[in-house]
Amino acid sequence: MSVDLSPIDESLLAEIAGLHGMPKGAFNIRRDGQLVERHNSAFIEISTKTDVPGIDIRIAPGTKGETVYIPVIVTQSGLKDVVYNTFYVGEDCDIKIVAGCGIHNASHEASEHDGIHSFYLGKNSRVVYVEKHYGEGEGTGERILNPTTNVYMEENSYCEMELVQLRGVTSTVRDTNAELAAGAKLVLVEKLLTHDNQTAESNMKVELKGDDSSVQVISRSVAQDNSVQIFNPLVIGEAACRGHVQCDAIIMGNAKVKAIPGIEAASEDALLVHEAAIGKIAGDQIVKLMTLGLTEEEAEKEILDDFLS
Amino acid sequence: MSVDLSPIDESLLAEIAGLHGMPKGAFNIRRDGQLVERHNSAFIEISTKTDVPGIDIRIAPGTKGETVYIPVIVTQSGLKDVVYNTFYVGEDCDIKIVAGCGIHNASHEASEHDGIHSFYLGKNSRVVYVEKHYGEGEGTGERILNPTTNVYMEENSYCEMELVQLRGVTSTVRDTNAELAAGAKLVLVEKLLTHDNQTAESNMKVELKGDDSSVQVISRSVAQDNSVQIFNPLVIGEAACRGHVQCDAIIMGNAKVKAIPGIEAASEDALLVHEAAIGKIAGDQIVKLMTLGLTEEEAEKEILDDFLS
Numbered sequence A, B: 001m002s003v004d005l006s007p008i009d010e011s012l013l014a015e016i017a018g019l020h021g022m023p024k025g026a027f028n029i030r031r032d033g034q035l036v037e038r039h040n041s042a043f044i045e046i047s048t049k050t051d052v053p054g055i056d057i058r059i060a061p062g063t064k065g066e067t068v069y070i071p072v073i074v075t076q077s078g079l080k081d082v083v084y085n086t087f088y089v090g091e092d093c094d095i096k097i098v099a100g101c102g103i104h105n106a107s108h109e110a111s112e113h114d115g116i117h118s119f120y121l122g123k124n125s126r127v128v129y130v131e132k133h134y135g136e137g138e139g140t141g142e143r144i145l146n147p148t149t150n151v152y153m154e155e156n157s158y159c160e161m162e163l164v165q166l167r168g169v170t171s172t173v174r175d176t177n178a179e180l181a182a183g184a185k186l187v188l189v190e191k192l193l194t195h196d197n198q199t200a201e202s203n204m205k206v207e208l209k210g211d212d213s214s215v216q217v218i219s220r221s222v223a224q225d226n227s228v229q230i231f232n233p234l235v236i237g238e239a240a241c242r243g244h245v246q247c248d249a250i251i252m253g254n255a256k257v258k259a260i261p262g263i264e265a266a267s268e269d270a271l272l273v274h275e276a277a278i279g280k281i282a283g284d285q286i287v288k289l290m291t292l293g294l295t296e297e298e299a300e301k302e303i304l305d306d307f308l309s
Helices: A007-017 A283-291 A296-308 B007-017 B283-291 B296-308
Strands: A027-031 A034-039 A044-048 A054-059 A064-069 A072-074 A080-089 A094-104 A111-121 A126-136 A143-145 A148-153 A158-167 A171-180 A185-194 A199-208 A214-223 A228-237 A242-251 A256-259 A262-265 A271-279 B027-031 B034-039 B044-048 B054-059 B064-069 B072-074 B080-089 B094-104 B111-121 B126-136 B143-145 B148-153 B158-167 B171-180 B185-194 B199-208 B214-223 B228-237 B242-251 B256-259 B262-265 B271-279
Touching: A007 A072, A007 A094, A007 A126, A027 A064, A034 A044, A044 A064, A054 A064, A072 A080, A072 A111, A080 A094, A094 A111, A094 A143, A111 A126, A126 A143, A148 A158, A158 A171, A171 A185, A171 A214, A185 A199, A185 A228, A199 A214, A199 A242, A214 A228, A214 A256, A214 A296, A228 A242, A228 A271, A242 A256, A242 A296, A256 A271, A262 A271, A262 B271, A271 B262, A283 A296, B007 B072, B007 B094, B007 B126, B027 B064, B034 B044, B044 B064, B054 B064, B072 B080, B072 B111, B080 B094, B094 B111, B094 B143, B111 B126, B126 B143, B148 B158, B158 B171, B171 B185, B171 B214, B185 B199, B185 B228, B185 B296, B199 B214, B199 B242, B214 B228, B214 B256, B214 B296, B228 B242, B228 B271, B242 B256, B242 B296, B256 B271, B262 B271, B283 B296
Parallel strands: A027 A072, A054 A080, A064 A094, A072 A094, A080 A111, A094 A126, A111 A143, A111 A148, A126 A158, A143 A171, A148 A171, A158 A185, A171 A199, A185 A214, A199 A228, A214 A242, A228 A256, A228 A262, A242 A271, B027 B072, B054 B080, B064 B094, B072 B094, B080 B111, B094 B126, B111 B143, B111 B148, B126 B158, B143 B171, B148 B171, B158 B185, B171 B199, B185 B214, B199 B228, B214 B242, B228 B256, B228 B262, B242 B271
Antiparallel strands: A027 A034, A044 A054, A256 B262, A262 B256, A271 B271, B027 B034, B044 B054
16 A cells, blocks of 8 residues: 555555555545545546535446545544535446545544535436445544535436444434436435444435436444434435335434434325334344354344344 | 204214214313303213313223213304313223314304313223314315324323314314323324315324333324325333334325324333335225226225225
8 A cells, every 4th residue: 555654544444445555446535634646547537626625526428347436534633624525427337436434533632524425427327335434543532424415316327325334433414315317216225333422413305306216215223322313314205206214223221313204295106105113132132142152242243233234 | 962053063063073962971062162061970070171261071080981072063163262171080990082173164264173182191091082173164264173182191001092184174283292101001093184275284292201101103194185294203212112103194186295203212122113104095906996896986985985994
């Protein structure tokens, strides 16, 4: 890996983006609000925005099989990094985008990263987007991550988003917005783990505007210790569309979870469903694993890992 | 039936309370803001409140097998009737309460009835409560019904509430609040039909405060024509409790339905689940009934009646 990166940097990049060494193809690595390294490919061009901090990522029509990496790491305490990243995905693409943010905070001052990501998907394009958030460090300073994700989907495009908060994030307010044209399909998977006194709020608004558009929202979370989580997913059906929202939360210790998923049908031909469940790990699941030789702690960890995987 | 009642009055009472003639036992019939007739039984005493309009209904401990009727009818246009009815149910009772409000509006002026009903259930008591709302009349004046229902349940009490809006109600804002002590169980069934340009909003807040308390909320609604419905049921689990919320809505024509059921777990031992679905009548259900000889309209009516029954 580049000589510019410290062992802490490298560890963060491995955690949030699975990177070991510089990736192949197009990528942009940002550290403490500054560009570390950028690379374009034949069909993917990354350029610095001129009006606000951030980058434009332009993917040429017909680009297939490529992966773009745009991870961000923050190791400087007291930094509030705000970045706008905009993806213009041409028609008929089939690509993967790997983002994510890792914070290492060794101080008593807060470190914050607010990433505003917007995606414009051209007709018939397929995008898989993975974003992982992670915090660590011996400092008492807060590790704050407030992502905003906007997705605009043209006819018959497909997008699969996996938004994950691994652990160590003191507080987060997550806003996700999507608009789907006819035939577009969005699969939105959110996985959150909170512990200690952490707080997480997740707001989602998905507008199904075109006929035959559909969305599946899958939210899975684990709230441990004294942490608090709030979920406000809203799906609005304005056409002959289908929407399904599923929120499942495991609550442990003195944690609190509130789920208020909304569905709103403004068309007779909209079919919207949601389900939510909050509860602790079923005792019989733990007992079952303990009969296989695991300790109670191991059994609990196994079940949680499986739930969030 | 009493000579005081007109054919319209009698028809309304039959619609909302199933009454044909004066009921047996304890009852209180209110028309246009005035008492028509009242009767107490050996164990049930109805008295007029001295501070606000309305009545106190005191049910002696151990009362079993009795039914109390407290229907309200409004036939005077331009009347806004606000009434506070409070039920004090002693310990170890097993009773049924039939309320309801029917409006006949023959004018262009609005008629409104706001009933604020509070229930204090003593330990181990069982109450079945049925409340039906209905509007009719050739006038263009609005028929407005804004019920507030408060239920306070002591240890091991049981309450089953069936709250029904039959049809003809121009606008309604429904507030339902419940607090459950240990071992208490509440079954809350709400059925709403809206049509034309009607609007309905239903807010519910159920607090499960004691261990082994439980609530089941079943909401079924049909929104026809240009009507709009909003549902905001919230269940809060503060103990080792169970809550289940189920909202199902059928949408027709240009109607809009929004369901935002919330669940909030503030205890590791709370198990809360909700489900909601909004959609139109499945086409294959209609086809099936049509093969049995029904017309499309008859098939649709059959399915809706079954859904709301």
